[in-house]
Amino acid sequence: MANVTVIGLGIMGLPMARNLVDAGHTVTGFNRSSAATEKLAAHGGRAATSIADAVSGAEVVITMVPDSPDVEAVVLGEDGVFANAPQGVLWVDASTIRPDVSVRLAAAAAEAGVRAVDAPVSGGEQGAIEGILSIMVGGAAEDVEAARPVLEAVGKTVVHVGPAGSGQTVKAANQLIVAGTIELVAEALVFLEAHGVDTAAAIEVLAGGLAGNRILDRKAAGMAARSFEPGFRVDLHHKDLGIVTAAAREAGVAIPLGAMTAQLMGALRAEGHGNLDHSALLLLVEQLSGRGSTTTND
Amino acid sequence: MANVTVIGLGIMGLPMARNLVDAGHTVTGFNRSSAATEKLAAHGGRAATSIADAVSGAEVVITMVPDSPDVEAVVLGEDGVFANAPQGVLWVDASTIRPDVSVRLAAAAAEAGVRAVDAPVSGGEQGAIEGILSIMVGGAAEDVEAARPVLEAVGKTVVHVGPAGSGQTVKAANQLIVAGTIELVAEALVFLEAHGVDTAAAIEVLAGGLAGNRILDRKAAGMAARSFEPGFRVDLHHKDLGIVTAAAREAGVAIPLGAMTAQLMGALRAEGHGNLDHSALLLLVEQLSGRGSTTTND
Amino acid sequence: MANVTVIGLGIMGLPMARNLVDAGHTVTGFNRSSAATEKLAAHGGRAATSIADAVSGAEVVITMVPDSPDVEAVVLGEDGVFANAPQGVLWVDASTIRPDVSVRLAAAAAEAGVRAVDAPVSGGEQGAIEGILSIMVGGAAEDVEAARPVLEAVGKTVVHVGPAGSGQTVKAANQLIVAGTIELVAEALVFLEAHGVDTAAAIEVLAGGLAGNRILDRKAAGMAARSFEPGFRVDLHHKDLGIVTAAAREAGVAIPLGAMTAQLMGALRAEGHGNLDHSALLLLVEQLSGRGSTTTND
Amino acid sequence: MANVTVIGLGIMGLPMARNLVDAGHTVTGFNRSSAATEKLAAHGGRAATSIADAVSGAEVVITMVPDSPDVEAVVLGEDGVFANAPQGVLWVDASTIRPDVSVRLAAAAAEAGVRAVDAPVSGGEQGAIEGILSIMVGGAAEDVEAARPVLEAVGKTVVHVGPAGSGQTVKAANQLIVAGTIELVAEALVFLEAHGVDTAAAIEVLAGGLAGNRILDRKAAGMAARSFEPGFRVDLHHKDLGIVTAAAREAGVAIPLGAMTAQLMGALRAEGHGNLDHSALLLLVEQLSGRGSTTTND
Known part of the structure; x- marks a missing residue:
């Protein structure tokens, strides 16, 4: 079991975080509006007050936000994941974003000492709630394998499809x-x-x-x-x-x-x-x- | 069990006719080239020498030919099905043709005292051989029900989808x-x-x-x-x-x-x-x- | 100047017939409804009462009707142009129809001893009124040349584009x-x-x-x-x-x-x-x- | 007549600069590779060695480069047009770029005290050589009018089509x-x-x-x-x-x-x-x- 942080607790991210709690992981959540964070806390997770707070001590950081600029905002910059997460942390981007942005961010992650896999999901809100998402994963083989136990807590089909960006x-x-x-x-x-x-x-x-x-x-x-x-x-x-x-x-x-x-x-x-x-x-x-x-x- | 005539013994019609024999029907076949007719005879069917010969005494006539003009050629005219089959015969057109032609031929059938259903199939040669075709059937409900036992000998899914032409x-x-x-x-x-x-x-x-x-x-x-x-x-x-x-x-x-x-x-x-x-x-x-x-x- | 018959006196055919009158041709017109025929008569043309009447003595017969079946109805059959026009008459089809029908009718014309050119027009009602239509002409070179003086009375650009059907x-x-x-x-x-x-x-x-x-x-x-x-x-x-x-x-x-x-x-x-x-x-x-x-x- | 700088002396920019010389303007040119600049000098223009040099003393600066990033590179930054041209200079972007980039750069120009019009051209190399380009101009009416004498030296049709970005x-x-x-x-x-x-x-x-x-x-x-x-x-x-x-x-x-x-x-x-x-x-x-x-x- 791992220390897992979930950033973005919307209609997809919140049920995914809950399923991670149910699978026995130690889960910390962060969301721009605190209502969702409180829902996670009520389900046994920890409510973080900032990204820096959220990623402190994390082994795996999952991001689940709407679009390419949102992912960039969350991981880059002084307050972002790359600057604040422990060295060697495994970043799993479950958002659906542009493949070229995903490739670029994976390179930036490497420079920051962060291992990155892109893992967008298919299956919708119902699939997220039931933990039966299909997950298409891009990244280095060893990073994908490291992410697999966490991904299998939220999805039924987890397939490694190629290098960084391939999931997208x-x-x-x-x-x-x-x-x-x-x-x-x-x-x-x-x-x-x-x-x-x-x-x-x-x-x-x-x-x-x-x-x-x-x-x-x-x-x-x-x-x-x-x-x-x-x-x-x-x-x-x-x-x-x-x-x-x-x-x-x-x-x-x-x-x-x-x-x-x-x-x-x-x-x-x-x-x-x-x-x-x-x-x-x-x-x-x-x-x-x-x-x-x-x-x-x- | 019924007296069934199959006109058109190509890569689809021949295995369908064989499956009808295997299901216990009395099957007569006709094809422009006699090689296919002989193959049916070898499988227990009767080889007819003309359309008129083929439909003599038939209760059900199945046509399985390539295109709209082929169906017209087979059913209309002095030598065709309508002029030579017994009154009240049930004609099942399994060919894939234009819906408007199908509607028109159903009307011509009615005038000739022939009951008509259109029953094009999906599933390919392999589906025809295995008798597991999907069959989409158009026509009057009672005619479709009359055709059902024969169609179920060649297909797995037989669905009545509407009036004449609807199958097409x-x-x-x-x-x-x-x-x-x-x-x-x-x-x-x-x-x-x-x-x-x-x-x-x-x-x-x-x-x-x-x-x-x-x-x-x-x-x-x-x-x-x-x-x-x-x-x-x-x-x-x-x-x-x-x-x-x-x-x-x-x-x-x-x-x-x-x-x-x-x-x-x-x-x-x-x-x-x-x-x-x-x-x-x-x-x-x-x-x-x-x-x-x-x-x-x- | 020639004896010219115009069949079809609609929004295109009537002004074309009038321009032929104005150019000095002897013009006979026929239309299913007689109102248009009377308008032509008022402009100096002759109002015919049937196709047979209209084409009697014609040197050139122009058809200007809506669609392929209309042209077929006018030229074929006992009452049609082919059966009633003088041998060697020049038929100019100005209608817009299917090229394959045009080719087929040209062959039928040849069998009936009628010379055929297809000559659909561009330019609209205003172009027809002003006699400045663009005309794309298909047919044998000598027939197209024979038609040219008549076509130039109704159009400004008259171009021979190829064999029968090419105009269409x-x-x-x-x-x-x-x-x-x-x-x-x-x-x-x-x-x-x-x-x-x-x-x-x-x-x-x-x-x-x-x-x-x-x-x-x-x-x-x-x-x-x-x-x-x-x-x-x-x-x-x-x-x-x-x-x-x-x-x-x-x-x-x-x-x-x-x-x-x-x-x-x-x-x-x-x-x-x-x-x-x-x-x-x-x-x-x-x-x-x-x-x-x-x-x-x- | 005005002091006009042309940045980008490619197959379009060079003949435009020559036509400006021929019309009596004082023309300075700059290009990344110096060969083109020398050709302009041979035609009576001045060859600048940098953008800063090129825009020194300019009343009108025309940019004619391939794509959105090229324009951004030329006008923004320490070495760019905005930082080095005289206050109140009129910048005419003749490049074909994204309308949204054009709008954004016009705003940046305003902040830098530069008046901006976008003026992409149509007519190709031959039109540039002959000075008969069609020019679609976006910007404030007074700026477009100020640019008109210069644009009319290179184009035949110069039309103001709306606010900044409208030309693009x-x-x-x-x-x-x-x-x-x-x-x-x-x-x-x-x-x-x-x-x-x-x-x-x-x-x-x-x-x-x-x-x-x-x-x-x-x-x-x-x-x-x-x-x-x-x-x-x-x-x-x-x-x-x-x-x-x-x-x-x-x-x-x-x-x-x-x-x-x-x-x-x-x-x-x-x-x-x-x-x-x-x-x-x-x-x-x-x-x-x-x-x-x-x-x-x-």
């Missing part, structure tokens, strides 16, 4: 496939509705064949019912598709479907649906097909 | 999702390779989360290995995407990802890869990313 | 470029508005450089003012983009921007804007950017 | 339209070639109608001849489309055709054609249509 790259690919699949299912559903097909029966038979995917399993029924309670919000997926398209451009990789999906997710957000579940791409397909609907969450 | 509509949606998912996985794989990620590990972790789909399960490893042995050929998927885009246009449904995928599948075919497995969309993404490769099947 | 192919390419350019200008305008740029000044400077095009010259100011009085209706351009995408698919030509533009024009129509000018693609871009507007024509 | 925004829109139009013309040309049409005749008639644009006028013949001597290089247009897509994303504006065009330009570059003229998009369309060709410049 795989997460970007994950977000590309998820968004694209939602859009494909949305196009299929509106197409089926327009033809008067029984969509519940259609979803069943589609899910059973080569077209089968998790969106059909978990989200298509909600889409057919126009229920778009998040889940994973359009705003966040829009952010992530910005990461994918930038990283693909940087690498010279063509992603025509990814680029078009990013346009559609951006349009959904621009139309004011940023707080709906990402499966609300169906609303856009419906609109572009001249088929109005009222939603239950907007 | 769902099959079209199936082909839209399958092609689009292949393209998304192809974009993700090339993106991961360009970043030096371990793709086998990445496929594992992607398959375990919300990005999970059958293409990742069954085809991604082959794609990563540049093995494009069909499987389902690009030429056929190109035909099917023509059906989807035409049907969506007819219905006024926007399918931006479907339309772009149809362009890419068409390009893959235009570049001379029509005989590869549809997962060869990866080659196109690779080309557009300036990353050459040699394939094992081309 | 070039018209299809024309419609591809026009629709795509409208969409590009729409994207640019909404982009500029979102950044608070003076769009009138921007249109001026854009029109002066390599970005310059006729849409900027003739339609951008109306688009900026949300004035979408047709002009050329969305419904018709949607029809034409169906021709382009089908012909490109048939020829194995990739048109990614054309295909996406066709999706957008289809969406604009599906949303109920079929009767607006095609420049109303701006409304769709605006909608997808979360920027509402009220139009003056809808 | 309009230039971004310009690059969106230009790239998209090239792609549309490329799709049309390959479509026409595949149908055996006389492309020279087709270009003539297309250029005469609503499809008419500068790409048809200036580049289509070269495209048809597979002559892709730059002109404006793919690498640079790829950079500019990165600016457009980022700025559109930032502003929440949907640019589906722009995004797809950016994918295609990126693919052309990834395939190794970065040094060809941007009209080489035709090669990509040809490739995706299975129609090979050999180029004269690659």
